[in-house]
Amino acid sequence: MKIVIDGKVCEAERGEYLLTVARREGIHIPTLCHNDALPGLASCRLCIVEVVEKGWHKVVTSCVYPVSAEIEVFTASEKILRMRKTLIMLLAARAPENETIGKLMQEYGLEKPDRFKKENSSDCILCGLCASACEKIGAGAISTVHRGVTKKIATPFDDPAADCIGCAACASICPTGAIKVQDKSGTRQIWNKTFELLICPDCGKPVVTREQAEYLRKQMQGNPIEYSGDGTVRCERCKKASAADRFRTAFS
Amino acid sequence: MSNPNQADIRMREAHLSEGTLRRDCRTVLVCCGPGCLANDSPAIAKALRSKIDEAGLDVKVHPLIKETGCQGLCEKGPMIRIVPDDIAYYKVSLNDVEAIVEKTLRSGEVIPKLLHISAKTGKPVLTLRENEFYTPQVKIALRHVGEIDPHQIDDYIDHGGYGALEKTVKEMTPDVVIEEVHRSGLRGRGGAGFPTGRKWKQCASYENSPKYVVCNGDEGDPGAFMDRSIMEGDPHSVIEGMIIGAYAVGANEGFIYIRDEYALAVETIRKAIEQARERGYLGRNILGSSFSFDLSIVRGGGAFVCGESTALMASIEGKVGEPRAKYIRSVEKGLWGQPTVLNNVETWANIPVILTQGGDQFRQIGTEKSTGTKVFSLVGKVKNTGLVEVPMGIRLRELIFDIGGGILGGRKFKAVQTGGPSGGCIPEELLDLPVDFDSLTEAGSMMGSGGMIVMDDRTCMVDVARYYVQFLADESCGKCVPCREGIRRMAEILEDICEGRGQESDLDLLLNIGETMAEAALCGLGKSAPNPVSTTIRYFREEYLAHIQERRCPAGVCRELTTFEIDGALCNGCGLCRRDCPTDAITGSTKQRHVIDQEKCIRCGNCVDSCKRNAVKVR
Ligand SMILES: Cc1cc2nc3c(=O)[nH]c(=O)nc-3n(C[C@H](O)[C@H](O)[C@H](O)COP(=O)(O)O)c2cc1C
Ligand code: SF4
Ligand code: SF4
Ligand code: SF4
Ligand code: FES
Ligand code: FES
Numbered sequence: 001m002k003i004v005i006d007g008k009v010c011e012a013e014r015g016e017y018l019l020t021v022a023r024r025e026g027i028h029i030p031t032l033c034h035n036d037a038l039p040g041l042a043s044c045r046l047c048i049v050e051v052v053e054k055g056w057h058k059v060v061t062s063c064v065y066p067v068s069a070e071i072e073v074f075t076a077s078e079k080i081l082r083m084r085k086t087l088i089m090l091l092a093a094r095a096p097e098n099e100t101i102g103k104l105m106q107e108y109g110l111e112k113p114d115r116f117k118k119e120n121s122s123d124c125i126l127c128g129l130c131a132s133a134c135e136k137i138g139a140g141a142i143s144t145v146h147r148g149v150t151k152k153i154a155t156p157f158d159d160p161a162a163d164c165i166g167c168a169a170c171a172s173i174c175p176t177g178a179i180k181v182q183d184k185s186g187t188r189q190i191w192n193k194t195f196e197l198l199i200c201p202d203c204g205k206p207v208v209t210r211e212q213a214e215y216l217r218k219q220m221q222g223n224p225i226e227y228s229g230d231g232t233v234r235c236e237r238c239k240k241a242s243a244a245d246r247f248r249t250a251f252s
Numbered sequence: 253m254s255n256p257n258q259a260d261i262r263m264r265e266a267h268l269s270e271g272t273l274r275r276d277c278r279t280v281l282v283c284c285g286p287g288c289l290a291n292d293s294p295a296i297a298k299a300l301r302s303k304i305d306e307a308g309l310d311v312k313v314h315p316l317i318k319e320t321g322c323q324g325l326c327e328k329g330p331m332i333r334i335v336p337d338d339i340a341y342y343k344v345s346l347n348d349v350e351a352i353v354e355k356t357l358r359s360g361e362v363i364p365k366l367l368h369i370s371a372k373t374g375k376p377v378l379t380l381r382e383n384e385f386y387t388p389q390v391k392i393a394l395r396h397v398g399e400i401d402p403h404q405i406d407d408y409i410d411h412g413g414y415g416a417l418e419k420t421v422k423e424m425t426p427d428v429v430i431e432e433v434h435r436s437g438l439r440g441r442g443g444a445g446f447p448t449g450r451k452w453k454q455c456a457s458y459e460n461s462p463k464y465v466v467c468n469g470d471e472g473d474p475g476a477f478m479d480r481s482i483m484e485g486d487p488h489s490v491i492e493g494m495i496i497g498a499y500a501v502g503a504n505e506g507f508i509y510i511r512d513e514y515a516l517a518v519e520t521i522r523k524a525i526e527q528a529r530e531r532g533y534l535g536r537n538i539l540g541s542s543f544s545f546d547l548s549i550v551r552g553g554g555a556f557v558c559g560e561s562t563a564l565m566a567s568i569e570g571k572v573g574e575p576r577a578k579y580i581r582s583v584e585k586g587l588w589g590q591p592t593v594l595n596n597v598e599t600w601a602n603i604p605v606i607l608t609q610g611g612d613q614f615r616q617i618g619t620e621k622s623t624g625t626k627v628f629s630l631v632g633k634v635k636n637t638g639l640v641e642v643p644m645g646i647r648l649r650e651l652i653f654d655i656g657g658g659i660l661g662g663r664k665f666k667a668v669q670t671g672g673p674s675g676g677c678i679p680e681e682l683l684d685l686p687v688d689f690d691s692l693t694e695a696g697s698m699m700g701s702g703g704m705i706v707m708d709d710r711t712c713m714v715d716v717a718r719y720y721v722q723f724l725a726d727e728s729c730g731k732c733v734p735c736r737e738g739i740r741r742m743a744e745i746l747e748d749i750c751e752g753r754g755q756e757s758d759l760d761l762l763l764n765i766g767e768t769m770a771e772a773a774l775c776g777l778g779k780s781a782p783n784p785v786s787t788t789i790r791y792f793r794e795e796y797l798a799h800i801q802e803r804r805c806p807a808g809v810c811r812e813l814t815t816f817e818i819d820g821a822l823c824n825g826c827g828l829c830r831r832d833c834p835t836d837a838i839t840g841s842t843k844q845r846h847v848i849d850q851e852k853c854i855r856c857g858n859c860v861d862s863c864k865r866n867a868v869k870v871r
Contacts, residue, residue, distance in 0.1 A: 042732070086764055090733060115755070147727070149726075
C-alpha cells in the first residue's frame, strides 16, 4: 500500500512499522529505545509522529505503529517538534551530562534546562533495552525495579548480578552508554562483578568471559565458538582467518 | 442428566415454601457495606437477631435480618432499615438494639434520635424516600445493593436475578444481544466511556478462539468504593452480566480481576460463583443450552496502574502489571493474544437490566450520548457523603447541594474534583454543568470511575494539584519518558510554587509538559495525569499568580506563604481560637480582641476553622 511521509509517497506493507518504512525511504526520525532485534519497548517516545487518517489527526510512536491504512504522516510538524523538544528537555534534566542526549539537544537547538533540581541525575534513561537484551540472551540477570520516579535498572537486590555471564550485551545496546564495562588485564568488570576473560590463542586478545563461553556451550549444544584444545576461544577475526587458512590449504 | 434449569426451579420452590424469603413479612436490613462494617455493624445484626428471637415468642412479627451491601449514606452509619415500614435509622449502636426491638418492632414507635436530620430543612426524616440524599437517585447498577443478601443466590433470583440470562440463552441469538446492548447506548463505566455494544460487536467479529471476557474490579482510585460495593453487595449482577457478554461474543472463559485489598469482595464473588455453578448458570451447557462458560478470580497486582487494560491483562497472564505499547485493540488481541472484552464492574452490572427491559427503555434515562446512570462516591466537604447513583446529565449543583446537602460548616463551595486522581477540578462557574462523559471531558476533567471530591474555600488549588501529582509520581509505572519524567518535574515545580520559589515562566512550562504527556505518554495514566494541573491553571490562574508573584496563598494552606491575622472589628473575644491553637500563639482576654503571635504561629489553620465569626483572615 501507499502512504505519504512528509510529502513523499512511500511503498509500505500492511503491518509494517511506520519507522521501518521511514528509514527505508531515508527519512530521519530520532529514536532511543528502538532496536530492530528488540522491537516494542516504545518507552522513550522520541519517535512520535503525526498521522492523518481520514481527516483525523493523531500522535503515534512510529516504532510500534503498524501501517494498516493509506495514511499521511508528518514526522516534524510544529506540534511534533514542540513535544519532541519537551521530551529531550526532560531527558536532559535527567541526564544532564550525557553525550547522546547532548547531541539531541544540539540537533534540536536546545539549551541545558536550568529550571530543575540537579539531584538524582543518571545517564540511564530507562529505555529498557538492556534488560530486554539480557532476557533475550537467556541470562535475565537485570530488570527494571520499583515504579514511577524511583524506577531503575538493577540486579536482584542490587547484589553483584548472580545470573550475569558478563557478555556486555546490555552495555553495547545501551543508547546512552550508561552501563559501565571495564576490560583490563584479562578481567571484565560489569554489574559489580569481575569476570575472567578468555584469551584468543591466535592473536592474544581477550575474547569472552569464561561464564559466557560455558553458557553458550550449554545453550547451543553444538559448537558455536571455536574452542582450541586447552579450552580457550578464538575471536571472530582469528576464527575467520583460520577458516580462510584451511580453505587455502585445501584448495591450493 | 437432569436439566439444571428444572433443578433450579425445584430448589426455588422449596425455598419459597419454607417461607424464609417471603416478602410480606417484616425485614430488618442491617447494612454491612464497607463503611458500616468498619463501625462493627455485624455485631448489631447479631444483637438484633437474638433480641428479636427472644421477643418473637409473644410478638407476631417475624423480622428477618439480612446483611446487605452499602445503603449509600455511609458517613451516617451504621445504618439499618426496617421494611416494608421503610423506617431508616442511622448511627445505630449496640445500646439502641433493645429500644429498636421493643419500641419500633413491637409497638411501631419511631425513635427520633436515630432518624436522619435533613441538611436542608433541619427536620428528622422517617423513610428513605423522603431523604434528600436518596430522592434524586435512580438505582440501576446498585438496584439490589442494600436490598438483598449478597450471600444468598435465592435472594437475587427472587428479585428477578438470572431472568435476563434465561431470556438471553433461550430466546436471543448473540447478534440480537449485542444489538440490544448497542441500542441501550451503554458506555463503559471504568473510565474512558467506550460504547460497550461496539466493543462487543468488534470482539464478536473475530473468528479466533478461545475468546475471553474480563471484569475490571481493580478500583485503584483512592477513596473510591463504587465497584467494591457492587461486588460485595450484589455479586450475581456482575456474574450474570459477564455470562451474557460471553454468550454474545462467543467466549467460554472469563476472569474477574479484583483489587488485592478487597478481601471481602473476593470472598463474596467466590461464593457467588460457586452458587451460580451449582444452579447451572455457570459451567457446561448453561441452562440446558449448548453454551458453556466459566469464571475465575484473579487477585490484583496492587498498583493503581494495574487497572489499565493492558497492564491488567499482563497481570492476569502472570507478567509484571505494566502497560504495553500497542495499537492493536484487545478485542482483537487481548489476553494471551486472543480476542478479549474487558469491562468494568459497574458496566457488567448494568447488562442484565438492559436485557430485561430492552435497550430502548434503558436509554430513556440519562442523556442522548450518555445513557443510563452513574455511581459516584461523593466525598469531601459536603454534609451527606456516600455512594450515590444518579441519572447521567444531572447537574453538579444538584449532586452537591441537593443530594450532598451543601457545604459543611456553612463554608463556600470552591471546586469539585471528578474522575479520580488524574481527573480535573471544576469551579463554581461550572456548577450547572451536566454530569456526562462529554461535558466533563470538555471541562478538562473526566468521568473516570466516579470519584467526586467536593472542596470548600479553605482549599488551595495549587496544593491540590501538587497532592495529586505527588500521588501519581508514586503510581506511574515509570516506563515511558513523558509520564515518568514529566510527573517528576511537575511535582518539583508545584512544590516550588507552594513553598514560595515559583517563577513567572512556571505556568507555561507546566502546560507545555502537560501537553506532551497528554499526547505522547504510553498509557492512560500518563495521558490523564496533567488534568489536575491543567484544570487548576485554567480555572484558578489568579491563585497560582498570587503564589508566584505575591508569595501569598490566598486559601491559607501553603504554610510558607500564609499569615493569619485576627480582624479586630469582627473578633468578639470568645476565645475559641485560643483554645484550639496547638502552640498557644493566640492571646487575649475574654471579650477582648485576640491577637496571633506570628513567631509562634505554625499556620495550622485551626483558628480559622474554630472562629464562629469568620474573624481570622488570611493575609
Ligand atoms: C491508570 C489507569 C487505571 C485504571 N483503573 C481502572 C480501574 O480501577 N477499574 C476500571 O474498571 N477501569 C480502570 N481503567 C480503565 C481501563 O483501562 C478500561 O478502560 C476499562 O476497564 C474498560 O471497561 P469499560 O469500558 O467497561 O469502562 C484504568 C485506566 C487507567 C489508564
Ligand atoms: S542502562 Fe541503557 S539500555 Fe539500560 S535502560 Fe538505561 S538507558 Fe536503556
Ligand atoms: S504513561 Fe506512565 S503509567 Fe503509562 S506506561 Fe508510561 S510511565 Fe507507565
Ligand atoms: S475565635 Fe474568632 S472571635 Fe473568637 S477569639 Fe478567636 S478570632 Fe476572636
Ligand atoms: S523509539 Fe519509539 S518510543 Fe522510543
Ligand atoms: S456502608 Fe453502610 S451505608 Fe455505605
